[in-house]
Amino acid sequence: MTGEAPPPQGGIRSGRLDGLALRMASAVVLAPLAVGTAYLGGWPFLLFWTIAVCIIQWEWRTIVTDPNAFGAQVVGAAIGLAGVYAMLGRLEGAALGLALGIAVEAIFARPRRFWAAAGVLYAGVPLVACVLLRRDPGHGFAAIVFLFGIVWASDVCGYFAGRLLGGPKLWRAVSPNKTWSGAIGGAVGAVAAGVAIAAYADHTNPLAVAVLALLLSAVSQAGDLLESAVKRRFGVKDASHIIPGHGGVMDRLDGFVAAVAIAAAIGIARGGLDAPARGLLVW
Numbered sequence: 001m002t003g004e005a006p007p008p009q010g011g012i013r014s015g016r017l018d019g020l021a022l023r024m025a026s027a028v029v030l031a032p033l034a035v036g037t038a039y040l041g042g043w044p045f046l047l048f049w050t051i052a053v054c055i056i057q058w059e060w061r062t063i064v065t066d067p068n069a070f071g072a073q074v075v076g077a078a079i080g081l082a083g084v085y086a087m088l089g090r091l092e093g094a095a096l097g098l099a100l101g102i103a104v105e106a107i108f109a110r111p112r113r114f115w116a117a118a119g120v121l122y123a124g125v126p127l128v129a130c131v132l133l134r135r136d137p138g139h140g141f142a143a144i145v146f147l148f149g150i151v152w153a154s155d156v157c158g159y160f161a162g163r164l165l166g167g168p169k170l171w172r173a174v175s176p177n178k179t180w181s182g183a184i185g186g187a188v189g190a191v192a193a194g195v196a197i198a199a200y201a202d203h204t205n206p207l208a209v210a211v212l213a214l215l216l217s218a219v220s221q222a223g224d225l226l227e228s229a230v231k232r233r234f235g236v237k238d239a240s241h242i243i244p245g246h247g248g249v250m251d252r253l254d255g256f257v258a259a260v261a262i263a264a265a266i267g268i269a270r271g272g273l274d275a276p277a278r279g280l281l282v283w
Contacts, residue, residue, distance in 0.1 A: 030243070030252070031152075038144040041134050046087050049130050050080045053123040055249040056257070059239035060119035063231060064112050071108040075101040079124045086131035089273055098124040126257045129264030136267075136277035142201040143277035146194060147216070147263055151256045153193035154186035154217045155224075161185020175228040183221055190217035198281060208283035212266075216259045223258025227251070 037048040054076045061067045061075075078101035085093030101120040109116030133147075134140040162182025170178040194213025195206050203209060227250060231237065239248030263280055271279020 031148075034148065035145065038134065038141055038148075041140060042087075045134055046083050046131055049127050050083050052249055052253065053079060053083075053127040055242065056239075056253065057119050057123035059248045059250040060122055060230075061109070061116060063234050063236050063239060064115035064119065065109050066111075069109050069116075071104040074104050075120060078104065079120065079127060082124050083127045083131055086128040087135055089132075089135065091128075091132075091273060094128045098128070122257065126253075126260050129260045132273065133260070133264055133267060133277045133280065136271075136275050138275070139201075139277035139281050142197070142203070143263070143267070143280050146197050146201070146281065147256065147260055149193035149197045150190045150213050150216045151220045151259050153189035154220045154255060157189025158182040158186025158221070161189075171225060174225055174232060178225070186221060187214055187217045190214070190220070201281070203281045203283075205283040209281075212280075212283075216263060219262045220255035220259040223255045226258065227254035 033048070037045045057075060057079060058067060058072065061069075061072065078097045080097075081100070082094040082097030085091075085097060098120060101124060102117045105116040105120055106113050130144070133143045136143065158178075159182065162177070162179045162185065165179070165181035165185070167179050167181045169176060170180055170183050191210050191213045194216070195209050198204075198209040199206065227239075231239065237247075239250035242248050243252055264276055267276030267278070267280035269279065271277070271282075
C-alpha cells in the first residue's frame, strides 16, 4: 500500500477526454495549414515541410543524443538543401544534402553517432519524398491529399476502434495501448478514405487504389510503432511538447514519415522522377 487515495470515479475517462479534446483542437489548426500549403505547392509547401522535418530532426537528436552538440544548425541547413534540390527535380543534389547531414552527425554528435545520423534520414527522406510527389504538375496535389487521407484515417479510425473494441495487444512491448482491433479499424478507414479521395480525383481503378491504401495504412502504422520503439529504447514518452495533445511533431507525423517515403518510391518506380504522383495514383 502506498497510502495514496484511489483516483476518483471517471478520473481516467476525464483525462482521456481532455487529451482527445486537445488532439482535436490541434488537428483543427494543423490540418487546414497542411492542406493549404499542399494546394499552393512550390515554395510555401517546401517551407512548411522543411520547418516540420527540421523540428523532427531536432526532436530525434534530443531523444538519442545531446541536442546542443556542434553541428545541429549545419544538419538543418543540409536537410533544407536536400528539399530545394528535390523541388528542382535534382535527386542527386538531394542525396548530397542528406549525405552532408549524415556526415556532420557521424563526426560531431556525441554520444550515439549512429543514432544521430539515422535521424537525418528519418527527417530528410520524407521531405524529399513529399516535394518530389507534389512537384508533379498533373497529380501532385491529389497524391498529397490521398496520403493525408490514408494516414489520418488510419490514426483516427484506429484510435476509436481500439478504444471501443479493445482486445489483444498489437505489440505490447513497444506500444502497450495499441490493439489488433485498432490496427484493423485503421486499415478499413484508410481504404475507405483512399478510395473516396481517388474517386473524387477521377482515378477510377478502385481495386488497385484499395490495395495501395491498405499497404500504405500498414506502412503508416509500422512507422508509428517504429517511433514508439525508438522512444522506448531511450526512455522517452513524447518527442517534445510542441503540439498540445500530440507531444511533438515527430509524434504527429510518425505514420506519414513512413507512408510518404514508400509512396514516393512506388511513384518513382512507376512514373519516374518527372511524374511520381501519376505513378502512385494512375493504375
